[in-house]
Amino acid sequence: MTILWLTLLGLCLNLKLGSALHVPQHNCERYFSYYKEDSGAYIGVFTAPRAGVNSLSWEVVFTAHGTGEANTVGSLIPYPNKERAFEKIHSGERGEVFVRFTDFGNELPKLVRAEFNGEVLCQNEEYDAPSSTMTRRQSMSTSTPISQKSAPREIVRQRRPPPSTPSNDPNPFLPSIMPRIDSDFEECGVEGFSPLQIGGDLVTRGQYPWLAALYEGVGTATYKCVVSVISKRTVITAAHCIYGKSASQLWVYLGRHDRNENPENGASLVSVTSVLTPSAYEGNPVPDADVGLLVLTSPMVYTKYIRPLCLWGSNMGLPPNEGDTGAVAGWGYDRSAQKTRFPKTVSVRLVPRDQCLKEMKRAEDFITRRTVCAGNSESHGPCFGDSGSALIVLRNNRWYVRGVVSLSPRHGEICDLSKYVIYCDVARHIDWVRQNMVM
Incomplete structure (x- = not known):
């Protein structure tokens, strides 16, 4: 009965956004709600499913009718602001993040997927083509111990305080050691500058910052294959490039561009700690399982030449x-x-x-x-x-x-x-x- 009441209440709150505005239905009422601010702007707020968690990683996906609608969903950021969000985490409450919606016409973008720390919280059907899909990610973590309070009840507030405008001014009342926000995955798949020539096939430095090279050897390492950065610790490649290889034999040259330059400025040669291929591969030449991952021994530092796909x-x-x-x-x-x-x-x-x-x-x-x-x-x-x-x-x-x-x-x-x-x-x-x- 309680869960049913919460679901209905969430729907009622959504419908209160405005009679002329279409608010998409979704099945994520326990973790997500649309809200209208006093200014008339619209936001979507996500609440973590558990309290007492000091590392929060979100991935959320929205869809909208028509093409070219990517700008209707803003970045995923701490709610209502960074300082307050971490105060809540430190006190053992559930962390929250939100997105702003802009230029969406008479229909808000629809939530089709919400994932928290690798756990899928809810999924909904996407719109048929033509449509736009917008993925937003945010990671928040702190090494400061959490003094968890009793788990808060799952309630849906009828009003939300407006998110504050971010400020770069230091606050003397905040702790000297601030928690870290990692928004690197907000920038995945962003291409750098490309050459200004028609039909040109040369890649300029940093054009594809996820592009990296795989080398093999102990004393002298030689080039073997191409790998692509997908996180600070992981690159993806073909299984046949790494199957049966020892991690101690493999090296990943991040930010690599000029193969004749050793060492290369702005690039980094890093060692590998794990070699992973699907169990279905087993050296089989059939390419339908020919995918592999290399886990690096230490996290990379993202630069203009090193970014994830x-x-x-x-x-x-x-x-x-x-x-x-x-x-x-x-x-x-x-x-x-x-x-x-x-x-x-x-x-x-x-x-x-x-x-x-x-x-x-x-x-x-x-x-x-x-x-x-x-x-x-x-x-x-x-x-x-x-x-x-x-x-x-x-x-x-x-x-x-x-x-x-x-x-x-x-x-x-x-x-x-x-x-x-x-x-x-x-x-x-x-x-x-x-x-x-x-x-």
């Missing part, structure tokens, strides 16, 4: 007929079968599985429901040395990893790029990736 959301859905345009970058062989000094990128188009099977009948054993094919009309694409490169797709002005380079048809000493390259579909393995990555 966004992970495909389990709720983002996969186009039934594909057709997405993506990109791939790496240090693979050029048309003359020569190793490249600087990374290159190419635009590719993802094609439906049936089309890939029709045009590459000899590869039917390698094309499964957990692979994706992509090609380029000019016969450009990844080749030897590009294994593990991320197939990235642009959504809402951020790059997401859809797959990793696995197999390519061969033509003598180089690749036959008149055909499609076969990628392991990371979107089909996203649960495994999230469960095994280290933040």
Whole structure:
């Protein structure tokens, strides 16, 4: 009876936002509510499911009708402000974060997923195309011990104090050691500057800041594959690049650009502590499980040359007929079968599985429901040395990893790029990736 009352109360509060405004229904009333501020602005507030937690990591997803709606949902930030949010955490209360909604017309963006510390709190159906998907993340942590009070009752307040405007002025009444807010994942998938030339395929320094190189060796290390940063401790690559390897043999060159420069300014060579591949892989050449993770021995420092790539959301859905345009970058062989000094990128188009099977009948054993094919009309694409490169797709002005380079048809000493390259579909393995990555 109590839970039912809370649910109904949450709905009543949502409906009080305004008769002319459409407020989407959702099944997350225990943890999320829409609110109207005194100023007339609208916000959405998330409340942690438990008290006494000193490390809070949120990932929330909204959807809106139409394209180009990414700006309707603001960043996920502490509620009502940083100082008050940490006061609540220190006192053992449940932490809260919120987003602001702007320029949304007569319909608020709909919450379709809320995840807290890796736990999915609720999920809702996305809108059919055309629609926009907005993912927002926020991490808050403190090493200060928490003196937990008795767990607060699950109540829904009828009014919220307005979030305060952030200020950079130091407050002499706050503790000298402030807790840390880690908003790095707000910046995942953000591309740097690209060259101003049509058809150019050279990658400028920092254009794809998640791009990194895998090296192998003890005394002398040699280049092996491409890896991509997905968190401060984890990079993603192809399983065949790392399967059966000892972590002590592997090195990741973060921020790598010029392979002839050693050491390279702004880059960092780091060691590996864990090598992870799916149990379904087991050295099998079939690329449908050809994905792997490397956990680094220490967290990296994000810079303009080192930033994470966004992970495909389990709720983002996969186009039934594909057709997405993506990109791939790496240090693979050029048309003359020569190793490249600087990374290159190419635009590719993802094609439906049936089309890939029709045009590459000899590869039917390698094309499964957990692979994706992509090609380029000019016969450009990844080749030897590009294994593990991320197939990235642009959504809402951020790059997401859809797959990793696995197999390519061969033509003598180089690749036959008149055909499609076969990628392991990371979107089909996203649960495994999230469960095994280290933040």
